[in-house]
Amino acid sequence: MNSKILKVAGLSCISSSSSILNYPMRRVYLSSSIFSHSKSLKKLQLSPTQILETNEALDGNNDHLYADIPKPAKSKSERKPYLTPMRILVQRAKQEREARKAHPCKLLEEPPDNGLLVPELVGVAHQVYRARELTLLGLSKLVNVIPVHRCSHCFEVHIGKVGHEIRTCTGPKSGLRNATHVWRKGRIHDVIYFPKCFHLYDRVGKPRILHNESRKVKQLPAVVELCIQAGLNLENHPTKRRTRPVYSIEGRIVDFEAEADKMIGTGNLVASEDTWKDSSLDLSLTKGLTLRELSILTLDSWFEMISGVKMIMERYKVHTCGYCPEVQVGPKGHKVRDCKASKHQSxxxxxxxxxxxxxDLAGPNYVWHVADVLGPPLSNDLKRYYGKAPAVVEMCVQAGAPVPSEYRSMMRLDVVPPCRDELDLVT
Structure with a gap:
């Protein structure tokens, strides 16, 4: 008897031709969390910093491996995972301490530790700043067309005409409401979040803000502060630009540059000419664009900003609190005692x-992906079949932008959710 091989999500099963003809056709619902190939498909739990990459080919195509959004911490007292293992951090501290004992006084040569700019990153800083402004400009126009909903009791955000019915509210008195969200109109800051940090006038000479200075120092978005330290010049946020490297004497920074040679609020002469370019955004870039073209431009600007920030952070240090969203751009974190997270008393x-x-500098607020914008709201019983994506990506996709390949598996575009009356038939 002839046999046919049915391949379903990398799994093969042999069935006779007669048995196939005897049974009527019926819909088969597959969930990426249920079926997986033992070799080619792997279920990954990625941190927000990891890029969705694959080294294997699925069925001959360069598709991304299955990936889901990072799970939240089990408890509020749990610390964020270290980007660099603690063992390596301890080894680096020992090596630096031994180097200071061997050479108490040395001239720092590597920028930006010596107070100078990294010439190849000056243009990247300007591009990141313009991409951020263009992203905010595009989102400010898309939010008037694509409805944004925000829960009144928690930080849940939903993009669509009707708020979802998934019971995941963790706000006050959520038990009385059976964890149901209470939706209100959202804003652009609910779609993308830029935490603020203290502005450092001299990132090398005075890298820390004391507790008594917290009200005297300006705060600005951490992405903008990162661009300023990398070479961007803004009129309202002056910063010191050096022309000579500094010295390190027993771990302390000493600047022997003469007062007449100091350049305050200007660019570095050894940097490229991109330092002097105007970073203001041309508002005419978005005029006359259709909704789809505007969404594509906004999504491309967001990816450009993220990739540029990654390049700058490879050289310029940025710190975050292990228990709260506080961020500080600079060689060290500030000393302001305003942490209210777990274990702050100790x-x-x-x-x-x-x-x-x-x-940590540009928070991707993950939202549920809505496959059918005109369909019924997302059901709580079918939540395991729904995918998620950053709110920026979800808003641009609903406005007409193509789905990025990095988020296709996270949005579960290959999963067909069953109807509510068919849920009991799915195994």
């Missing part, structure tokens, strides 16, 4: 600083 309100990731 630290006297001080932040537990550690190495930051790119998404």
């Amino acid at each position: 630290r006297n309100g001080m932040h537990a600083w550690q190495e930051a990731t790119v998404f």
